[in-house]
Amino acid sequence: xxxxxxxxxxISCSGEAIPGGTISRVACRKVLDExxxxxxxxxxxxxxxxxGEEERMFADLFPTITVDGCEKRCAALGTERLSGQxxxxxxxxxxxxxxxxPPTTRLRNLGPEExxxxxxxxxxxxxxxxxxLATE
Amino acid sequence: MDKTDKKVAVFACSGIGKPLGSVAREIGYELxxxxxxxxxxxxxxxxxxxxxxxxxKLITENPVIAIDGCVLDCAKKSxxxxxxxxxxxxxxxxxxxKHSHLKPEGIAELxxxxxxxAALAADELAGVVDELLAEEAKNV
Amino acid sequence: xxxFLETTHDKFIFKVKTGYLYTEDDYWVDIQGxxxxxxxxxxxxxxxxxxxxxEPVAQGKSVKRGEELGEIETIKVxxxxxxxxxxxxxEVNRELEAxxxxxxxxxxxxxxxxxxxxxxxxxxxxxxxxxxxxxEIMKVKIEREAG
Numbered sequence: 001x002x003x004x005x006x007x008x009x010x011i012s013c014s015g016e017a018i019p020g021g022t023i024s025r026v027a028c029r030k031v032l033d034e035x036x037x038x039x040x041x042x043x044x045x046x047x048x049x050x051x052g053e054e055e056r057m058f059a060d061l062f063p064t065i066t067v068d069g070c071e072k073r074c075a076a077l078g079t080e081r082l083s084g085q086x087x088x089x090x091x092x093x094x095x096x097x098x099x100x101x102p103p104t105t106r107l108r109n110l111g112p113e114e115x116x117x118x119x120x121x122x123x124x125x126x127x128x129x130x131x132x133l134a135t136e
Numbered sequence: 137m138d139k140t141d142k143k144v145a146v147f148a149c150s151g152i153g154k155p156l157g158s159v160a161r162e163i164g165y166e167l168x169x170x171x172x173x174x175x176x177x178x179x180x181x182x183x184x185x186x187x188x189x190x191x192x193k194l195i196t197e198n199p200v201i202a203i204d205g206c207v208l209d210c211a212k213k214s215x216x217x218x219x220x221x222x223x224x225x226x227x228x229x230x231x232x233x234k235h236s237h238l239k240p241e242g243i244a245e246l247x248x249x250x251x252x253x254a255a256l257a258a259d260e261l262a263g264v265v266d267e268l269l270a271e272e273a274k275n276v
Numbered sequence: 277x278x279x280f281l282e283t284t285h286d287k288f289i290f291k292v293k294t295g296y297l298y299t300e301d302d303y304w305v306d307i308q309g310x311x312x313x314x315x316x317x318x319x320x321x322x323x324x325x326x327x328x329x330x331e332p333v334a335q336g337k338s339v340k341r342g343e344e345l346g347e348i349e350t351i352k353v354x355x356x357x358x359x360x361x362x363x364x365x366x367e368v369n370r371e372l373e374a375x376x377x378x379x380x381x382x383x384x385x386x387x388x389x390x391x392x393x394x395x396x397x398x399x400x401x402x403x404x405x406x407x408x409x410x411x412e413i414m415k416v417k418i419e420r421e422a423g
Contacts, residue, residue, distance in 0.1 A: 007286060014150040015180035016164055025152060029244035038423070041286045044157070046149045046210035049185055058287035074182035081185070108165050110245075156326060156351060206326050207377040229377075232351060233328050239351065 008036075008129045009064040011043045011086070013075040019104040020069030020092035023114065027092075027121035028067055035126040039133060045075055048082060056083065063087035063132050067125060088128045092117075095124050140272040144176045144265045145194045148203045149211040155240040156205030159228040159250050159257075163203050166258030172265045176201075181211055184218045195220040199268040201261065203228065224264055231257040281411050285418045291318045293384040297401065298410035303360040304384060305404055310397045312361050314345070315388045316379060319414045323421070325352040327379045330372040332357070332390050338364045341403070345390065348379065361400050363392040 012028040015021025032040050041058060048055040059079065064086045066075040076089040096103060096117055104114045148164035151157025168178040183191035195215060202211040202225040212225040231253055232240065240250030280291040296304045302320035306313040321327070332346035339345060345357040345365075368390045372378060379387040394400050405413070 009287070012152055013180070013182045014152055014161075015182055016148050016150055016161055017178050017180045021180060021182075025150065026244045028152065033244070042152050043287065044151050044153045044210075045185075046151055046181055046214065047153070047208060049182075050208065050210040050213045052208070052210075054287045054289055057284075057289070069180075072183065072186060072188065074180065074186050074188075078182065078185035107169075108162070154326070154351070207381065229326050229328060229351070236328060236349065 006133055007039055007041050007062060008087070008132050009041050009043045009058050009062050010125060010129075011045055011048065011059070011064055011066045011075045011079055013066075013068045013070075014045060015069040015074065016107070018069045019107055019114070022069070022107055022110070023092045023104055023117050023121055024067045024069045024075075026110065026114075026118045027125060030118060030122040031125045031129070035122055036129050039129055045078060049078055059083040065090065065125060065128050065132070067121070068092065087132055090121070090124060090128065092121055095121050140269055140276055142198050142269065142272045144172070144268050145198045145200045146176050146178045146203065147181045147195075147200065147211050147215060148178070149181065149205050151205045151208075151210065152243060154205055155243055155246065155250060156228040156232075158205075158243050158246045159231075159240045159254050160203045160205040160211075162246055162251060162254035163226075163228065163231075163257045163261070166254050167201075167203075167261050167265070170255075171258045171262045175265055175269055181214060184214050187218075192218060197221065199272060200224070201226070201264060201268075203257075203261075205229070222268075224268065226257075226261065228253075228257070231260070281407055283411065283415055283418070285422060288322065290322065290414060290418060291384075292407045292411045292414065294407045296384065296407060297404035298407065299360040299404060300410075300413055301358060301360075302414075303358070305360050305400075307394070307397065307401060310394050311366070312363065312392045312394055312400065313388050314360060314390055314392060316348075316357070316383055317410075317414070318383050319417065320355075321380050321383045321387070324348065324355055325350040327376040330376045330379065330389070332368040332372075333365060335365050335368050335390075339392070348376075357389065359392070360404070361392055361394055362396065363394040363400075365390050366393050367391040 014025040148160040150161040238249040238253040241247040329349040339359040345359040
């Protein structure tokens, strides 16, 4: 087995029609770009569904975290169907509820409330990555 | 003039790996929030993965516009695989070719050039929305 | 011999076609007799991004190795194409005008850029890299970009 550092694949629902989808998308990019740059890889859900070779290969070989905008859990269920159970599943609406943060309302042009929600969700994803890599 | 109660269902790929995916998403918002808010509806592409019944009904009973970021055509492929009635498909990169001075950057947050490109693209798609609904009205 | 050598970094699979020759700056060359077909590698197309426009130099023009072969404009950058060989351009890939994305989707096949009649076919081969050697150079570049 390779002795390279392990990485975790993050799959965002990126749901366009719900505020949680935007929070999920931006939070996942924040983790990739700022919080855990060498330890995470984003897997593009539409490409994953459409049969993208690289997305499917990564999801088959590496642990995955799905981040859904709402309780419909499209990313989690899609990943399960196409690749197997994700290592961890997160739902934006649940994370915000647990922290006592009101649900966000904007789909784009994020305001201070949305940015604060992004930070909270991103930190949750980062913590999940750390937990997974600690046990790999 | 014949009218229809139908709306055009708009789906964007929202690819998270490239700015073109963010442009596609932004085009979806511009089209459904600013350009044709009363005659379009933006729906989560990911709902098709879970066979959401409302999403399936929407795409089988209404005309559909798919906005993909690039030539991989992920949204178009998903829609067609799920039995979409008729899909008019577009790619952000084609709009970029027409307005190549507007280089989109950023994925989590699109730059001003990307937003301007999306706005222009949505303006161009307004006519497509109107044509699709005019066609629906003829068939009523 | 497999059709491609492959290396993976994160989720990205980088391919190098066997049987072609390469330059260190990421061009491939397929030499058949005195004719070389030229294109950019999978690594270059991935780093460059989605191709929107291709402007090759004119058919009939003579180029030396290292001279400009045209231009590719992607979403990210404008790349000057540099000729990996010396000779006269006898054909350019007209498909790329309408379908520049072929460089991304099939860089070693339908995404070829031009065909060049070589000034010195034997000498040309000696100056180019085998696929395995290019693979090692490419791996170093990938690791360096990853930081």
